[in-house]
Amino acid sequence: MKLRVTAVFVCIILMMAGLVSAQETTLSEEAAVQAYRQGSFSQAVTLYTKALSETEDAEHRARLHINISWTLFALGRTDEVNTHLHAALVEFPALSLIPDYYTEEFMELFERARRRVIDGEIDSGPPAPDLEATLAAVNSRIAQESDLEGALADIDRLLPAYPLDGRLIPLKVQLLTMLGRTEEAQNLAQGRTDGVLGPGAIGAIPIPDLILRANRMLERGDSETALELLKSAISRQPSNVAALELMAEAAQQEQHWQEAEFALKSALGLQPENISLKLRLGEVYLSKGDASAARDIFRQLTQQFPQSDRAWAALGLLDANLGNLDQAEDALARALEENPLLAEVQLAYGELLLRAGEAEQALAAFTAAANLLREDPAVQGRTGQALLALDRYFDAEPLLRTAIEQGFNGADVQRALVLCQIKQGNLSEAERLLERVGPGPQGDGDILKSMLLLKRGQADQALSVMAPLTRERSGEPMVLNLLAGTLYRLERYQEAVDVLTQASEMAPADTVIESNLSHAKAALAAVSLQIQAKHTKAIAD
Numbered sequence: 001m002k003l004r005v006t007a008v009f010v011c012i013i014l015m016m017a018g019l020v021s022a023q024e025t026t027l028s029e030e031a032a033v034q035a036y037r038q039g040s041f042s043q044a045v046t047l048y049t050k051a052l053s054e055t056e057d058a059e060h061r062a063r064l065h066i067n068i069s070w071t072l073f074a075l076g077r078t079d080e081v082n083t084h085l086h087a088a089l090v091e092f093p094a095l096s097l098i099p100d101y102y103t104e105e106f107m108e109l110f111e112r113a114r115r116r117v118i119d120g121e122i123d124s125g126p127p128a129p130d131l132e133a134t135l136a137a138v139n140s141r142i143a144q145e146s147d148l149e150g151a152l153a154d155i156d157r158l159l160p161a162y163p164l165d166g167r168l169i170p171l172k173v174q175l176l177t178m179l180g181r182t183e184e185a186q187n188l189a190q191g192r193t194d195g196v197l198g199p200g201a202i203g204a205i206p207i208p209d210l211i212l213r214a215n216r217m218l219e220r221g222d223s224e225t226a227l228e229l230l231k232s233a234i235s236r237q238p239s240n241v242a243a244l245e246l247m248a249e250a251a252q253q254e255q256h257w258q259e260a261e262f263a264l265k266s267a268l269g270l271q272p273e274n275i276s277l278k279l280r281l282g283e284v285y286l287s288k289g290d291a292s293a294a295r296d297i298f299r300q301l302t303q304q305f306p307q308s309d310r311a312w313a314a315l316g317l318l319d320a321n322l323g324n325l326d327q328a329e330d331a332l333a334r335a336l337e338e339n340p341l342l343a344e345v346q347l348a349y350g351e352l353l354l355r356a357g358e359a360e361q362a363l364a365a366f367t368a369a370a371n372l373l374r375e376d377p378a379v380q381g382r383t384g385q386a387l388l389a390l391d392r393y394f395d396a397e398p399l400l401r402t403a404i405e406q407g408f409n410g411a412d413v414q415r416a417l418v419l420c421q422i423k424q425g426n427l428s429e430a431e432r433l434l435e436r437v438g439p440g441p442q443g444d445g446d447i448l449k450s451m452l453l454l455k456r457g458q459a460d461q462a463l464s465v466m467a468p469l470t471r472e473r474s475g476e477p478m479v480l481n482l483l484a485g486t487l488y489r490l491e492r493y494q495e496a497v498d499v500l501t502q503a504s505e506m507a508p509a510d511t512v513i514e515s516n517l518s519h520a521k522a523a524l525a526a527v528s529l530q531i532q533a534k535h536t537k538a539i540a541d
Contacts, residue, residue, distance in 0.1 A: 026051045026054035026055060027054075028047045028048070028050040028051040028054055029047070029048065029051040029054075029064065031047045032044045032047035032048040032051060032067070035047055036067075036071060041071050041074050044067075044071050045068055045071050045072060048064055048067050048068045048071065049068060049132045051064055052064050052065075052130065052132065052133075053130070053133060058091050058092045059091075059092045059095070061088075061091045061092070062087075062088040062089070062091040062092035062095045063088075063095075065084040065085070065087045065088035065091065066084070066085070066088050066095070066097065068084045069081045069084040069085050069088065069106075069109075069110075070102065070106065072084065073103075073105075073106050073109075080167075081106075081109060082109060082113065083131065084131075085109060085110055085113040086113055086116075087131060088113075089113055089114060097110055129154070129157050129158055131158060134154050134157075134158055135158075135167065135171075137151075137154065138151045138154050138155060138171060138175075139171075142171075142174065142175070142178070142220070145178070148175055148178055148179050149179070151175055152172065152175045152176070152179065155168055155171055155172045155175065156172075159172070167213070169188065170213045170217065170225065170229060172188060173185045173188050173225045173228065173229075174217060174220070174222050174225050176188065177222060177224055177225050178222070182224070185224070185225060185228070186228055207233045207236060207237050207240060207243070210229050210230070210232060210233040210243075211230070211233060211240075211242055211243050211246060213229060214226040214227075214229040214230045214233070214243075214246055214250065215246060217229070218246070218249065218250060218253070223249075223250045223253035223254050224250075224254055226246070226250040227247065227250040227251055227254055227256070227259070230243050230246055230247035230250055231247065234247060234263075234266075238266070239270055241267045241270050241271055241274075244263045244264070244266050244267035244270075245263070245264075245267055245276075245277065245280070247259070247260075247263040248260045248263040248264045248267070248280055248284070249280075251263060252280075252283070252284065252287065255287070257284055257287055257288045260284045260287075261281065261284050261285075261288075264277055264280055264281040264284060265281070268281065275301060275305055275308060275310070275311065278297055278301055279297075279298075279301070279310060279311070279314055281297060282294040282297040282298050282301075282314060285297065286318070291318065291321075291322060294318060295315070295318055295319070295322070298311060298314045298315040298318060299315055301314070301315075302315055302331070302334075307338055308338070309335045309336075309338035309339035309342060309345075310335075312331050312332070312334045312335035312338065313331075313332065313335040313342055313344070313345045315331045316328045316329075316330075316331030316332035316334075316335055316345065316348065316349075317332070317344070317345070317348055319331060320332070320348055320351075320352060325352055325355070325356075328348075328352060329349070329352045329353070329356075332345050332348055332349040332352065333349065336349060340368065341372060343369050343372035343373045343376075343379075344369075346365050346366070346368045346369035346372070347365070347366065347369045347373075347378060347379060347382065349365045350362045350363075350364075350365030350366040350369065350382055350386070351382060353365060354382065354385060354386055354389065357389075359386050359389035359390050360390065362382075362386045362389075363383065363386040363387065363390065366379055366382050366383040366386055367383070370383060377402065377403040377406035377407055377408035378403070378408050380399045380400075380402050380403040380406075380408070381399065381400060381403030381404070381408045381410075381413045381416075383396075383399050384396040384397070384398075384399035384400035384403060384413075384416060384417075385400070385412070385413070385416045387399070388400075388416050388419060388420060391423075393419070393420045393423040393424060394424065396416070396420055397417065397420045397421075397424070400413060400416055400417040400420060401417065404417065411437055411438070411440055411444070412444075414433065414436070414437040415434075415437055415440075415444055415445065415448060417433060418430050418433045418434045418437065418448050419448060419451070421433060422448065422451050422452055422455055425455070427452060427455060427456060430448075430452055431452060434448055434449065434452065442473075443469045443472065443473065446465050446466070446469050447466075447469065447479065447482060449462075449465055450462040450463075450465045450466045450469075450482060450486065451482065453465065454485065454486060454489060457489075459486055459489035459490050460490070462486045462489075463483075463486045463487070463490065466482065466483050466486055467483075470483045475506070477503040477504075477506045477507040477510060477513060478503075480499050480500070480502060480503035480506075481500065481503050481512065481513050481516060483499055484496040484499040484500045484503070484516060484520065485516070487499065488516075488519075488520055488523065491523075491527075493520055493523045493524035493527055494524055496520040496523075496524075497517065497520045497521055497524055500513060500516055500517040500520055501517065503517075504517055
């Protein structure tokens, strides 16, 4: 068809030029002719459509519709060709074309449209509604979610006039869905219409057009309608991988996990080495709650594609969620070796390092993530926590506050802000924030409360809070370190030394515990010397 269209290109230009001289032209029409001459067919369609609103002459408008039809024919958009041929005959039923200027296929389409008018299938009485202007108004109301009933009524007025336009049924399905008329929408999308279109109307839309429309609906958030359109496409062409992949996405958004799994497995049967499809299948298994199956897929992908950053990232992120922290750290590190620009992976890797007490490395990972995700509250919150772990609490505070204000306000982030206030000596603010966040199931709030009491010099009260917590978390070196600090303030140095010795055995590389143990031992030695001095008598003269 392209060769034949090219062969009559010069004739069509001459025909268009004849129209220009025979009738008063509009600026948009002149621009459309120029665009067509330059091969900018899509631009020509847009300009011819605009020209329709610039003239009231019926024959002129009919000729404009013919020009639009021919240009669309060159683009292969047959459904819309029929729409504008129909519109031309509605505008001016006596319209005729010179066959020498068109291809045989185009003339057959025109004659078919004419026969429908002659046979009474098209009402050639009053002019049909302006298709493009009405569609623009409908799309505007959909975007604004206003006057949807009016938009639906407009579509119903267009359908009898333009029964072959492939845009109308998807728009009606979308409007019915937005109005909550789900069953009607599903029936219409599946082609079970009782109105003027007759059964199987959706089947008249070409599969590429169906996929394009479904994608647009997904972008608008209408995954339900998109899913129905894609089911129709796949029922007609089961081997269309693009339709299957898009169907999986729509099914995931609708939380129809079985349909998503079916679509992805069908696509993988056609493209077994497609890593993106396998990753999506793993995501579906995760959504279904089958983490083991998802992990098997991700692990196999890392073996099959060892250079795939996405495979390593998926495996590492899943292991982190499952609590397999060592494996997660290794997988995420490997993902970042392959691609350091994975912001989500940098963030997760930093979280693992921070949990392991490697605050400097965690800060580096969060900094890398911040370069990719500017002003992201999660990155700001975690960066603040890393700075706090490095005792840079003045730098940490603004980041933590911003993260909380922007919604990254987990209890751990809020407690980090409390700790910042305690370290800065803002005890009233710390107490206020602590009351807001609460104690927490693991007693983290009690740890902060003890630190707050110690800072106020209320060591006895701090010890009463710490004692039960220590029994529950006796295996955590930092909890023991805080208990020892409380005992130290109460001048119970021997007990402080015993507790710090136990903590040091658990974390021999912890320099804070080691330093505190040295101080406690020194204090205990000083007290011992004082006691010995009291028992020494002066030598008699």
